[in-house]
Amino acid sequence: MAAASSVLLKPARIWSAGDGLREKMHVLVEGERIAMIGAELSAPHATCVELTDCTLLPGLIDAHSHLFLRPYNQTLWDDQVLKESESYRTVHAVAHARATLMAGFTTLRDLGTEGAGYADVSLKRAIAEGIVPGPRVLVSTRAIVAAGGYAPSRAKYRDDCCLAQGAEEASGVDEVVRAVRHQAAHGADWIKFYADYRVGPNGETVATFSIEELRAGVQTAHDLGRPVASHAISDEGMKRSVLAGVDTIEHGYGGTRETFVSMGAKNIAFLPTLAAAESIAEYFHGYSPGKTEPTEHIRNAERAFRLAREAGVTIGCGSDVGVFAHGTNWRELELMQRCGMTPEECLTAATAVNAKILRRENDLGKIEKKFLADLIAVPGDPTRDLALLHAPRFVMKGGAIVRDDLERNRVKCEAVQPPNCATIKESRA
Numbered sequence: 001m002a003a004a005s006s007v008l009l010k011p012a013r014i015w016s017a018g019d020g021l022r023e024k025m026h027v028l029v030e031g032e033r034i035a036m037i038g039a040e041l042s043a044p045h046a047t048c049v050e051l052t053d054c055t056l057l058p059g060l061i062d063a064h065s066h067l068f069l070r071p072y073n074q075t076l077w078d079d080q081v082l083k084e085s086e087s088y089r090t091v092h093a094v095a096h097a098r099a100t101l102m103a104g105f106t107t108l109r110d111l112g113t114e115g116a117g118y119a120d121v122s123l124k125r126a127i128a129e130g131i132v133p134g135p136r137v138l139v140s141t142r143a144i145v146a147a148g149g150y151a152p153s154r155a156k157y158r159d160d161c162c163l164a165q166g167a168e169e170a171s172g173v174d175e176v177v178r179a180v181r182h183q184a185a186h187g188a189d190w191i192k193f194y195a196d197y198r199v200g201p202n203g204e205t206v207a208t209f210s211i212e213e214l215r216a217g218v219q220t221a222h223d224l225g226r227p228v229a230s231h232a233i234s235d236e237g238m239k240r241s242v243l244a245g246v247d248t249i250e251h252g253y254g255g256t257r258e259t260f261v262s263m264g265a266k267n268i269a270f271l272p273t274l275a276a277a278e279s280i281a282e283y284f285h286g287y288s289p290g291k292t293e294p295t296e297h298i299r300n301a302e303r304a305f306r307l308a309r310e311a312g313v314t315i316g317c318g319s320d321v322g323v324f325a326h327g328t329n330w331r332e333l334e335l336m337q338r339c340g341m342t343p344e345e346c347l348t349a350a351t352a353v354n355a356k357i358l359r360r361e362n363d364l365g366k367i368e369k370k371f372l373a374d375l376i377a378v379p380g381d382p383t384r385d386l387a388l389l390h391a392p393r394f395v396m397k398g399g400a401i402v403r404d405d406l407e408r409n410r411v412k413c414e415a416v417q418p419p420n421c422a423t424i425k426e427s428r429a
Ligand SMILES: [Zn+2]
Pocket: 064, 065, 066, 111, 320
């Protein structure tokens, strides 16, 4: 076997959840994994990367993304789903994946292609094969909605139009079970249900699946080894999701204290998507952060976040990026801080907590020996200022350097390129 490539990273300090900041620690990467962490390591065979004044941290994880969507203030969701071909949306998704990785988000759980079929499975494959750059992606393919329980709304268009939908429709236990099996067979890592949607008589959010349907779907997914994510905004949709035994609840803006307590008791994680709530308010309700009062939607999202914290629910970092620009996933961490978390708690949510939610706590989310070398470096100390995450200087995924703005600082400047990993150098102005 050929010797694995070795890289010795020399940041000013490292940060990893549980260990806090450690000064003057070096990290030796062999092949795709972390081989050693220690003070002033020497590794004559390795390429040295001086990350002067930088903090090295685990690659960030966003546990709720949509690589196949882009901001609705550029193109409305209906127009993306109804007017754009799957191939055109895939080209966008490739660019989104690249922007995500360059921003230091090295893992995503992508929660539905929103009408772009199973294209996420192919994108995940192309990234894994090194054909295009991007984060590790856990995919959920088409996602599952109750028949008539999603969008585009048939009431908004001519009734003789056959409208493509943003997810796979299913009605009744048999169809739900069938949809789960199909999506798993096509490559879904997670199964995503929409437990509710804005289909009440006046556009209110109402629960769309019966408890029996949800239960059967969750059971089938679990039998197939797939965890379940549930989009639930109403308290009723959340309650049914809890009863059905889902693994994560997304959004949860309408959750009551009682429901969050039951989530905590059943160890169901919460992905608050605060950045999505803010973006929607900006696009459609004239909200301007810091200039106008928060909308009711934003206040609900913040209230839910606080209730979840008080109830001791596991809170991950899931932004719903795609609603807003890919590569600005860091917005979610800043909003979590605004709602009361410390920067360190936010960083923990986006690394170790998310890794646990994704069942990857044994190889992702921490700087630890034998873990995958997904690492980023930012100038200064991000436990004091999360804004430093806006511009990582260095990004490594699986031992491959994919971004290095400090390249001149390398001692032995040779390409570090383990098999199956593309090296992309950011063009400098
Ligand atoms: Zn979403």
